[in-house]
Amino acid sequence: MGDRKDFRSLVLELSDLEIALLLSLAANEHCLIETTEDCIHDVAKELTLITAEPLDRAKSPISWKTSRDKKVVDIVVAKNFNLVDDDIQLQALELMRSKRLDTQHGTIEAPSGFLFVPLTVRVSEQLHPSLNYHLMLGQIQQASNSVSVGADIVRYQQDIVVFLRLNRAVAGGITARSNMQFSKLAKFLTTLHGIDYLTPSIVAVSARKVFRHRIIIAKPEDDRSLQYGSDMKAVAQALAHVSPDTILDGVLTLEAPL
16 A cells, blocks of 8 residues: 555656656556637647656657657657648557558657647646656556456446446447556556546546546437437437537436445
């Protein structure tokens, strides 16, 4: 439990952005950061500060190296990534998925710890200098593997996934991969809270972080109830004000285990 208390004290010293990057590196997963239009430039600057010296990593989306070096910078912060051309998004996604991309100028290969951070506008301090990331990430990964998850918590996680998939306003996005990331993030957050057992409240936070940007809102014309005689206008009105946040709010009203 000593290490877990150390993690908790560390978290209290870090900003939200620092915690997000720490979790991404520990989980070996990429990180989407959303902010407001007024704050996006400030958030980009803070990310630049965070990833500059403490991590000793580069962070430029245009400094990829090819052919001879066969390297990519370790961290890419892509501001307004949702506004770039589809071709560029597809290339970045392929690099994120396979850590390799063939281009007309040569082959791009990403390092094992490659982290891609899209920074987008949401519709609706630097890292601690004494932090040894390589050691700390290993400790967090090891501690998360020993997190205890009761049968009632597992059932609660499964119920959230099932209710999201069956929600009439959800057309897709709740994939098998997102479910694995849901479980993984919950264990990492448990570790950072300094405890060794998963709680319903941490499950709920993890669900919002993992599924919010993945939920695909259904169109009225695709609603299943139309097959049984529902009126299109009534369905359109029912779905008019639906958003990922309202969907999650509804699903998370599920009775949580005690």
